[in-house]
Amino acid sequence: MMELGTFVASRCEKLQAPSYLNLSLSILILVGILVSYLPQHYRIIARGTSEGISPYFILLGTTSGTSSFASILVLPASRADVACCKTVSSFECFAGLLGIAQVGVQWFCFAIILLLFLIFFPRNPVLPQTTAVKPPTWRTALGVAFICLAHGLLVILISAWFGFSKQHYMGTLANVLGVMSASLACVQYFPQIWTTYQLGHVGSLSIPMMVIQTPGSFVWAASLAVRLGKEGWSIWGVYLVTGCLQGCLLVMGIYFELQARKAGNDFETDATARLLADNTLQADFLETDDEGNTVVENGGRTERTPLLSNRGK
Structure with a gap:
């Protein structure tokens, strides 16, 4: 193994x-990452709800991003x-x-999605009973947030311990975190693909984001591969996997x-009408019937409810 001083000098x-x-x-790429999440x-x-976004997609994406960010931070080349x-x-x-900045910005932007997912979580979903989709509960959303927080703290503690007492194994730790990130990324999009397929609509998931990120993932992977070389395969390989899976979700x-x-069916018009109703009708709320037409009912609700219309399966 190359001596530390020689390795640092070569870097x-x-x-x-x-x-x-x-x-x-x-x-x-750095600017593109930031812009793509906006x-x-x-x-x-704008929709006032995070309905249509799978909580497990959020969970896997956040933990994968945390592992990837930690991996590049503890990588000997980065240090x-x-x-x-x-x-x-x-x-x-x-x-x-x-x-490092690229991976950090990506993690931060996805963490904001987690925060918005919680803030705009639909507390009282009104998806029709005939739908095959079981709307997630508020308890599930809180559980996702707790696991993400616990995972982040655990990664920090383990990385700090290796940094102080097992520095010679930092490369191994980086690979372990990278493999963990890649594994989570490999399954990250499956819950969202299933949710979107069952709903028959993207809900609050942004198509423009995926249009930017899908080709961007491959460009980013190539850039990191050039910068980190074969040693960083566990980092740039993540973005190859996510690019392929996100492309499938984008096509769907x-x-x-x-x-x-x-x-x-104009889902966006229904969504806009719903937001206006929340501000002007107070206790009234809007939902859509099986044909996608807007129906006004006096349900006495004051909390946000999902905006998706039902698609018969």
């Missing part, structure tokens, strides 16, 4: 000769790059840490949207 030398093509691509944040807030910032210029340091979502337009 510093590499940082002092940055590839401007890879630097430009890395900055573009449609999802906006959609949940060496951070150490090099004491000797290289600010620009070279910035260029060298873009990979677009198909349902096109089918809804052909059938004359």
Whole structure:
């Protein structure tokens, strides 16, 4: 194994000769990650509900992101790059840490989705009894938040312990966290794919987000592979997997949207009408019948309820 001092010196030398093509691509990816999540944040807030988003998709996505972020932080190459910032210029340091920043921003943006999922969780779902989808309960949502928090704290404690007492095994820890992240990412989209399939509509899931992220995942994986090499396979491999699965969800979502337009069902109009009703009708609420038409009933409700219309299966 290469001596630590020699390894750090080699990383510093590499940082002092940055590839401007890879630097430009890395900055573009960083901005793209941030921008790609904004449609999802906006959609949940604008619709006033997180209905249609699977809590297990949120759980797996958050824990996968946490593991991936921790993996790149404890990776020896990343730690060496951070150490090099004491000797290289600010620009070279910035260029060298873009990979860490990318994963960190991705984790932060998904954590915001978790927060919005809880804030706008529909407490009293009114999905028709004939639907095959069992709406998640508030207890399930709280359980997801608790597990995500506990997982994050556990990863921090384990990483800190290895950092202080088992530094020679940090590379192994990075791979374990990376494999954990990849494993969670591999199954992350299956609950959401199933939920979307059963609903026959994307709900509060953002199609523009997936349009940006699906090809972006492959570009990001390539950028990280160039930066981290084979040693970082457990990190950039995650984005290859998620890109493929997110692409499947995107195709399904677009198909349902096109089918809804052909059938004359305007789900977004129904959603907007519902939000207006919450502000102007007070105790009244809107829901849709089996044909997708808006129906006004006096149900005396004051909490947010799902906006999706039922699709017969």
